[in-house]
Amino acid sequence: MSQPLLKVENLTKLFPVSKGFLRTPTDFIHAVDGINFEIQPGESLGLVGESGCGKSTTGRMLVKLMEASSGHVLMSDKTHTDDLIDIANIPNDQMKRFRRRVQMIFQDPYESMNPRRTVFETVSEPLTVQNIGSLKEREERVSEMLRLVGLAPPDAFLFRYPHELSGGQRQRVAIARALVLDPSFVVADEPTSMLDVSIRISIMDLMLKLADEFDVSYLYITHDLAVARYMCDRIAVMYLGKIVEIGDTEEILGNPQHPYTKALLSAVPVPDPSFKREEVEILGGITKAINPPSECRFIERCPWAKDVCRTSDHPPLEDKGDGHYVACHLVESALTSA
Amino acid sequence: MTDLGQRAPEPDLEANAEAVESQEIAKAQSLWQIRWALLRRSFRNNWKLFRRNRIGIAGLVIIGFFATLAIAPSIFFATGFWSTSVYDPVTGLEPNPPSQQLEIVQTVTDPNTQIDIRQVLVDGRINGNIGDVIDVTLQPAPPYGKHWLGTDPLGRDILSQLMYGAKAAFGLGILAATVTVLIGTVVGSVAAFYGGKIDAFLMRLADLLIMVPGLAILIVISAVVRFQLWHLAVVIGILSGFGGVAIVLKSQALAVKVKPFVDAARVAGGSNARLIVAHIIPNVMPLSFLYMMFTVTSAIQSEATLSFIGLLNVDMSWGLMIQLANNQGYLLQGGRYWWMVFPAGLAVTFIAMAFFLVGRAMDEVVNPRLRKR
Ligand SMILES: Nc1ncnc2c1ncn2[C@@H]1O[C@H](COP(=O)(O)OP(=O)(O)OP(=O)(O)O)[C@@H](O)[C@H]1O
Ligand code: SF4
Ligand SMILES: [Mg+2]
Numbered sequence: 001m002s003q004p005l006l007k008v009e010n011l012t013k014l015f016p017v018s019k020g021f022l023r024t025p026t027d028f029i030h031a032v033d034g035i036n037f038e039i040q041p042g043e044s045l046g047l048v049g050e051s052g053c054g055k056s057t058t059g060r061m062l063v064k065l066m067e068a069s070s071g072h073v074l075m076s077d078k079t080h081t082d083d084l085i086d087i088a089n090i091p092n093d094q095m096k097r098f099r100r101r102v103q104m105i106f107q108d109p110y111e112s113m114n115p116r117r118t119v120f121e122t123v124s125e126p127l128t129v130q131n132i133g134s135l136k137e138r139e140e141r142v143s144e145m146l147r148l149v150g151l152a153p154p155d156a157f158l159f160r161y162p163h164e165l166s167g168g169q170r171q172r173v174a175i176a177r178a179l180v181l182d183p184s185f186v187v188a189d190e191p192t193s194m195l196d197v198s199i200r201i202s203i204m205d206l207m208l209k210l211a212d213e214f215d216v217s218y219l220y221i222t223h224d225l226a227v228a229r230y231m232c233d234r235i236a237v238m239y240l241g242k243i244v245e246i247g248d249t250e251e252i253l254g255n256p257q258h259p260y261t262k263a264l265l266s267a268v269p270v271p272d273p274s275f276k277r278e279e280v281e282i283l284g285g286i287t288k289a290i291n292p293p294s295e296c297r298f299i300e301r302c303p304w305a306k307d308v309c310r311t312s313d314h315p316p317l318e319d320k321g322d323g324h325y326v327a328c329h330l331v332e333s334a335l336t337s338a
Numbered sequence: 339m340t341d342l343g344q345r346a347p348e349p350d351l352e353a354n355a356e357a358v359e360s361q362e363i364a365k366a367q368s369l370w371q372i373r374w375a376l377l378r379r380s381f382r383n384n385w386k387l388f389r390r391n392r393i394g395i396a397g398l399v400i401i402g403f404f405a406t407l408a409i410a411p412s413i414f415f416a417t418g419f420w421s422t423s424v425y426d427p428v429t430g431l432e433p434n435p436p437s438q439q440l441e442i443v444q445t446v447t448d449p450n451t452q453i454d455i456r457q458v459l460v461d462g463r464i465n466g467n468i469g470d471v472i473d474v475t476l477q478p479a480p481p482y483g484k485h486w487l488g489t490d491p492l493g494r495d496i497l498s499q500l501m502y503g504a505k506a507a508f509g510l511g512i513l514a515a516t517v518t519v520l521i522g523t524v525v526g527s528v529a530a531f532y533g534g535k536i537d538a539f540l541m542r543l544a545d546l547l548i549m550v551p552g553l554a555i556l557i558v559i560s561a562v563v564r565f566q567l568w569h570l571a572v573v574i575g576i577l578s579g580f581g582g583v584a585i586v587l588k589s590q591a592l593a594v595k596v597k598p599f600v601d602a603a604r605v606a607g608g609s610n611a612r613l614i615v616a617h618i619i620p621n622v623m624p625l626s627f628l629y630m631m632f633t634v635t636s637a638i639q640s641e642a643t644l645s646f647i648g649l650l651n652v653d654m655s656w657g658l659m660i661q662l663a664n665n666q667g668y669l670l671q672g673g674r675y676w677w678m679v680f681p682a683g684l685a686v687t688f689i690a691m692a693f694f695l696v697g698r699a700m701d702e703v704v705n706p707r708l709r710k711r
Contacts, residue, residue: 122599
């Protein structure tokens, strides 16, 4: 494999469960629990899972909005050597440079723009804080970005406030802001889930087009496998802080191995991005991993669970061929016995 | 996708103004011109909301009235309509006070002091006899042509004092409110943004300032140092800014801090200072303007109280006018000397009320906007 753009190693985030004033917490939510994956340059990875499984937490750690509890996020550093650098060790004076390469698009278009700043101020902010260009140059750059995201003519939008834009237009502004620094990696946290069904597909198309033009990789977070299929080259399925299956999009959708992935897929009978899936209820269900036991995270809901699952630890992600990784004790036997 | 904002239909005039502004924005050469046009637009939109509120308009009218009063003396003195020697609120003196003709009807001797009361009142004319008609100078003089609100016991013009008091009240109120807003916004935003120890430290200080009774503190301080009006403004500004206002603005800032646009700015590389100044403060500012109004109210009331107790070192103010009337025994005379008491008393009441009303009306403009979306 070539040098990845981004490599995540045993990334973990624990949130202490508040036990009252001034008491040392003993309970932790294992929001993200030792996950591993890689993203190649120009490739997009879909992170799929139900609400609360730790998708946003993962994304926020990748852009350093949150410190990891343990584990590493390694990024290639184009300007220096081919070495990967740990983003936790980036010295303060180089943070700004890191910020140029990694951006984020947020879920809620109504909250992701400062209501007191115009479109121009919002989109030019990254340029301003990075000290790029003169005012005139910034104006030109912002206009160009607005045109690229389909807000034309730019003059009609530059000096509008967020409340004068529709949800779709705001999300276009957010995309322009994320790409104005020409980053190589963008975390997109459910960018279309709060939009009107009728405009989702146009925003998704726009993001695909721009990914090409800007040569940018997305970590595309969604709870909708159909959306992930539309947007991504590879898909990682997450369950309560663990990645349970990861592989090429068509492989995951055409040949799912993990019982959870299968359940997700059966809940999406047609690949229709506008379809809003009910929460998967396989067997009962816990929604938070507070001090989870060491065995398979999925065991309480798994229809296949056997003795081996109860007696061994959470299964590691294992390569089942062609970069298709699955974390389940029974998958091999399930394959062979089938 | 095609709905470009949701502008409600508006009356022609405003639509026109908006169109003109849009053109201005399109034609504007510099960013500053655009900002100015945008500022005017947002001001007009807020004004539209405010205008619907009768109470707020009433408050504005009252404030406007007192503002006129505050400006008037400078004009009167400059144009020579008033001469300083007569109308100066502190050093002025009416040279020819009006007098009243009284006839001596009987002599009364105070049983305690054995002083002939009539003699004293008759201003040294000890030899008056029953039946004599004498001139008695009226000081304090009731309102008459030359002094519309009469004079005080020293022959100074009450209207002039009232106007001077309005000026003092505005200066005091505005300075106190500005200090309040500056301190309240910065302390609240910083505490919310950094959290942890900084937050704990600032909030304990705030608790302390809330717990101490403001007036008592003012009295203690003014007993130690001779208090000027602007000292008072700063102290009131600190007390209310660091106390209640900081706490309210902090909770507001906490809500703003977790908004994705703050995260977006951080991801773009914005420093903490930038996040606070460009994103958090502008979003808590409207609420702080509200508290500005309430601070003006409490500042003016405190001034009146402190002056009345005689703890404020001030040339002239409404509080001082009432204090003078009281010290010299004119206050409790059943309204006989009403012109020395009512104008100042009503002025304090009305202006404090006016700022409060404007604050309430602003509340309705500001708060739905924060809750909306
Ligand atoms: N700041 C926080 N403090 C405490 N717990 C948190 C915090 N952020 C997230 N969590 C918890 O961590 C878990 C994972 O949250 P996360 O937001 O990453 O889920 P998600 O997969 O993005 O869900 P959704 O699809 O609803 O956005 C949840 O149980 C959540 O309650
Ligand atoms: S390891 Fe066992 S419990 Fe876990 S998913 Fe596989 S079969 Fe189910
Ligand atoms: Mg999320």
